[in-house]
Amino acid sequence: MKKLFFIVGLLGLSPIFAQKTNVDITPNNSWLKAGVTAGVPVGDASDVSSFNLGLDLRGQYLFNPNVAIGVASGYSHYFGKSDFEDFGLVPVAGFFRYYFKPSGLFLGTDLGYGFLTNVENNDGGLYVNPQIGYHNRDWNLYAFYQNTWAENDLDLQAVGVGVTYNIRFK
Structure with a gap:
């Protein structure tokens, strides 16, 4: 079932990838995003952890003023409750964002x-x-819901906030 969601997600993004074949990387359409996140574990994760802090690193390309894709990674550190050790999550994902205006609301998701x-x-x-x-x-500035369906029926979830700074290519 998880593989089905992954394949459907990739197929849903395929028209976006097929729209433009001539890619020009400029400071106006491509940059790095670096920032921090803070969250509260929910679900299975809340049994063993009470808080998480993370680093967020992304490379973004804007197809047009509203649609962006890129790669995302980072690290989320989950602080263990008493009798449990700390653990971490390193995502390797693609991401999609929709910007309604040049400044203002955006919606997005990472998948990987x-x-x-x-x-x-x-x-x-x-x-x-x-x-x-x-x-x-x-x-x-954003709010997120993070979910990792891991092996052995572990469902690792967190909700939180994040902030990233755009580092423009020159």
Whole structure:
């Protein structure tokens, strides 16, 4: 079932990838996003962790003023409750964002694989991270729901907020 969601997600984005074949990378359409996140684990994760902090790193390309795709990674550190060790999540994902205006509301999601660190008998699983937020030329502020369907029926979820700064190519 997880593989089905992944394939449907990729097929849903295929018309976007097929629209433009001549790609010019400029400071106006491509940049890095670097920032931090903070969240509260929910679901299975709330049994073993009470808080998470993370780093967010993205490379973005704008097809037009409203549609962007890119790659996303980073690290989310889950602080273990008493009797549980800390653990982490390293996502490797593609992302899609829709910007309604040059400044203002955006919707987006990441889709990929989340690698778990410091978790025995579990390498990770399907990763999804929908977001809603505010953006301008330099900053992005957003709320997110992060879910990783990992091996051995582990459903790792968190809700939180993040902020990223746009680092423009020159």
